[in-house]
Amino acid sequence: MMGVFEQFPRTALYKLKPEDSGNGFMFESAGSYLVRLAYAHRKAPHHFLRHFLNPALGQGAVSNDLFLNYGFSAMNGYRPKAEMYLNALEVFTGQKGVGLLSMLPWKSLLDSMGKGLFHPSKKWCPECFQEWRTNKEVLYEPLIWSLKSLTICPVHQCLYAGNCFECGAKQYMVQRVLPIGFCPECGSFLGSEAKGMGKKVLSKKEQYLLDLVASRHRVTENMQLLQLLRGGIKIVMAKLSVTSTKKLEQLLCFSQATISQWLSDGSRGTRPTLSTLLNFCVAVEVSPVVLLFQHDRIDPVAKVAELDGRKSYDNADKYDWVKQQLTNIVDGHSRVFSVKQAADQLKVGVNYLRYHFPELTYRLVEKNNVLRDEKRERRNRRNVLLVETVCQDLLGAGVFPSHNYVRKALKHELKNYGFGEFTRIWREVTERL
Numbered sequence: 001m002m003g004v005f006e007q008f009p010r011t012a013l014y015k016l017k018p019e020d021s022g023n024g025f026m027f028e029s030a031g032s033y034l035v036r037l038a039y040a041h042r043k044a045p046h047h048f049l050r051h052f053l054n055p056a057l058g059q060g061a062v063s064n065d066l067f068l069n070y071g072f073s074a075m076n077g078y079r080p081k082a083e084m085y086l087n088a089l090e091v092f093t094g095q096k097g098v099g100l101l102s103m104l105p106w107k108s109l110l111d112s113m114g115k116g117l118f119h120p121s122k123k124w125c126p127e128c129f130q131e132w133r134t135n136k137e138v139l140y141e142p143l144i145w146s147l148k149s150l151t152i153c154p155v156h157q158c159l160y161a162g163n164c165f166e167c168g169a170k171q172y173m174v175q176r177v178l179p180i181g182f183c184p185e186c187g188s189f190l191g192s193e194a195k196g197m198g199k200k201v202l203s204k205k206e207q208y209l210l211d212l213v214a215s216r217h218r219v220t221e222n223m224q225l226l227q228l229l230r231g232g233i234k235i236v237m238a239k240l241s242v243t244s245t246k247k248l249e250q251l252l253c254f255s256q257a258t259i260s261q262w263l264s265d266g267s268r269g270t271r272p273t274l275s276t277l278l279n280f281c282v283a284v285e286v287s288p289v290v291l292l293f294q295h296d297r298i299d300p301v302a303k304v305a306e307l308d309g310r311k312s313y314d315n316a317d318k319y320d321w322v323k324q325q326l327t328n329i330v331d332g333h334s335r336v337f338s339v340k341q342a343a344d345q346l347k348v349g350v351n352y353l354r355y356h357f358p359e360l361t362y363r364l365v366e367k368n369n370v371l372r373d374e375k376r377e378r379r380n381r382r383n384v385l386l387v388e389t390v391c392q393d394l395l396g397a398g399v400f401p402s403h404n405y406v407r408k409a410l411k412h413e414l415k416n417y418g419f420g421e422f423t424r425i426w427r428e429v430t431e432r433l
């Protein structure tokens with residue numbers, strides 16, 4: 001008899017296989033798996049958590065917040081709670097790799113709080129749902145739908161949906177009642193046919209994100225991903241002939257000290273957020289998978305090199321470059337942008353601009369004057385309108401809008417009035433009454 005049990009070890013829960021429709025990145029999320037597992041036992045997910053999973057793990061009551069506010073980080077993330085649930089589900093279902101349904105493989109690489117990792121509410125691809133339903137396939141939610149850096153379905157190149165098409169409700173992060181693919185508020189199906197809105201194109205950042213997510217099998221236990229990242233960055237620096245992280249940050253126009261912090265072991269050291277890591281990869285055109293796991297293939301190209309690169313131009317190149325940039329500034333700016341600011345941005349002196357490009361500089365000044373006038377005009381209109389409104393309100397309440405009463409009613413706004421402006425406007429307005 002023993003032999004039979006050894007061959008077919010029993011598990012506490014139904015041996016539900018996680019879904020995966022391919023491409024390496026369309027595998028199911030932990031939150032979705034939990035919901036499907038609950039329904040495999042004919043239980044609504046909140047019931048399943050409250051009456052089975054939480055008692056089994058010595059956890060307290062299930063709060064609604066899990067479904068509403070932090071469901072993604074509690075199930076799809078790598079914080080301690082997620083790890084606990086996933087380990088338990090792996091044991092209870094006997095399914096290897098349940099931990100890989102979350103961002104858990106990237107725990108040693110990314111910042112511990114998981115900042116900006118997930119969308120603040122559920123997103124889904126209506127065309128994926130529709131296609132699976134038409135083909136009588138299982139409805140599930142891939143992990144990538146919950147990741148904030150992705151806004152387009154890579155399979156259908158359409159934007160994700162965020163509200164029920166019938167009732168407009170936002171959806172729980174982890175489905176509380178009703179199976180995946182149906183709105184818990186009104187019961188409607190969340191899929192739809194293609195709307196013919198035209199195909200969207202994935203950005204480089206989004207492609208890199210998919211590459212990274214799909215490479216989860218490369219991560220082995222106790223692998224020090226942060227060390228691999230540091231090694232990768234050092235190769236990037238060597239290949240770009242950059243000698244310090246400060247110079248690298250300048251070259252890539254990366255905010256100061258970010259990359260140095262990734263490389264620092266001390267108390268100032270921080271791990272990257274997913275979004276900044278991907279930004280870095282885009283800036284040097286190296287896929288995160290190469291940066292981490294394929295160091296011999298690192299071949300960076302520095303993207304935003306124009307400012308520093310300019311130093312090696314000869315004078316004619318510099319002249320043309322500055323002229324072009326200044327023209328862009330003059331034509332493009334819609335807020336006051338002083339000649340000094342332009343000079344700072346282009347790393348030249350104010351006099352250089354005035355001497356070489358008198359006409360452009362003049363246009364910049366003129367445009368700023370117009371913008372300042374417009375701003376003043378807008379502010380004036382607003383201030384008059386406020387006084388008028390208060391006066392009307394007071395009159396409506398049977399009170400004469402005296403200087404004092406109106407002043408009192410506007411007390412928080414008075415700082416936006418210039419010297420003597422309030423009195424002048426008040427006089428004009430009350431004369432018209």
Ligand SMILES: [Zn+2]
Binds near residue numbers: 127129153154155
């Ligand atoms: Zn899709």
Ligand SMILES: [Zn+2]
Binds near residue numbers: 164165184186
């Ligand atoms: Zn609905």
